Amino acid sequence: MNASLSTKYLEIQGVEQTFKTAKGLFPALQGIHLQIAKGEFVSLIGHSGCGKSTLLNLIAGLTTPTAGALLCANKEIKGPGPERAVVFQNHSLLPWLTCWGNVHLAVERVFGAKESKAQLKARTDAALELVGLGHAAQKRPGEISGGMKQRVGIARALSMEPQVLLMDEPFGALDALTRAKLQDELLEIVARTHSTVVMVTHDVDEAVLLSDKIVMMTNGPAATIGEVLHVPLARPRQRVALAEDREYQRCRKAVIDFLYTRQGHVEKAA
Numbered sequence: 001m002n003a004s005l006s007t008k009y010l011e012i013q014g015v016e017q018t019f020k021t022a023k024g025l026f027p028a029l030q031g032i033h034l035q036i037a038k039g040e041f042v043s044l045i046g047h048s049g050c051g052k053s054t055l056l057n058l059i060a061g062l063t064t065p066t067a068g069a070l071l072c073a074n075k076e077i078k079g080p081g082p083e084r085a086v087v088f089q090n091h092s093l094l095p096w097l098t099c100w101g102n103v104h105l106a107v108e109r110v111f112g113a114k115e116s117k118a119q120l121k122a123r124t125d126a127a128l129e130l131v132g133l134g135h136a137a138q139k140r141p142g143e144i145s146g147g148m149k150q151r152v153g154i155a156r157a158l159s160m161e162p163q164v165l166l167m168d169e170p171f172g173a174l175d176a177l178t179r180a181k182l183q184d185e186l187l188e189i190v191a192r193t194h195s196t197v198v199m200v201t202h203d204v205d206e207a208v209l210l211s212d213k214i215v216m217m218t219n220g221p222a223a224t225i226g227e228v229l230h231v232p233l234a235r236p237r238q239r240v241a242l243a244e245d246r247e248y249q250r251c252r253k254a255v256i257d258f259l260y261t262r263q264g265h266v267e268k269a270a
């Protein structure tokens, strides 16, 4: 195995993103340098509008940086690719397809040229089972809860067997109990699939529970990485036991201090 690849699977090198707006150029991100190892779980956290989604979209290849470069497995990211699947907050399912149909569409797109119909069906079934939704396969998005829709979105992303799972506030719209359940499921799934994950979140507990590394961003404009916190908690992690854990509390406090003491003053957008 290539050691440099394992420690530098995703590389963000001096990235800058400036948007053209009606009022002129808006510098959203500047001087972003970050390395993510294969199999690492990384959260991006920061105040609203600091550029978390902008950074995730750059890694997804949905946008290109104004300056700097992004690499995945030593190759420059030049657009979206099946090795990087995205899960959005609003799950973005096609309402006229069943849960099964939504996942199958992604499976077909990635594996359709090489695999038989039976293999594609097996992949679709397996992805829905992985998120505990085998029983709801024939339901349409309008007939299931928000948490179930989010699970279909995760199943769809995982069905592509991506090397990297990119999640933009995947649990942001859910109630606290559903969110906790899905976080636990995500912990188990990632332990099984060894995916590299980059997740945008506003939730300090979510970031500490799930991450190996928490990337804390300064307020915009011209936001950058203020600090990277390593979370040295052993896995598997149990949320109830962790609530009393000193190391967990230390990490939680470090993120809260950064967000509310050092980045407490949120500049109003123009």
Ligand SMILES: Nc1ncnc2c1ncn2[C@@H]1O[C@H](COP(=O)(O)OP(=O)(O)OP(=O)(O)O)[C@@H](O)[C@H]1O
Residues within 6 Å of the ligand: 019, 020, 021, 026, 028, 046, 047, 048, 049, 050, 051, 052, 053, 054, 055, 220, 269
């Ligand atoms: N296409 C665009 N054109 C102009 N400005 C943009 C564009 N996309 C994002 N921005 C601006 O860039 C900044 C960062 O936006 P972004 O959505 O990445 O922030 P965020 O940290 O994800 O916010 P939130 O937590 O509220 O979702 C914001 O000031 C936003 O208004």
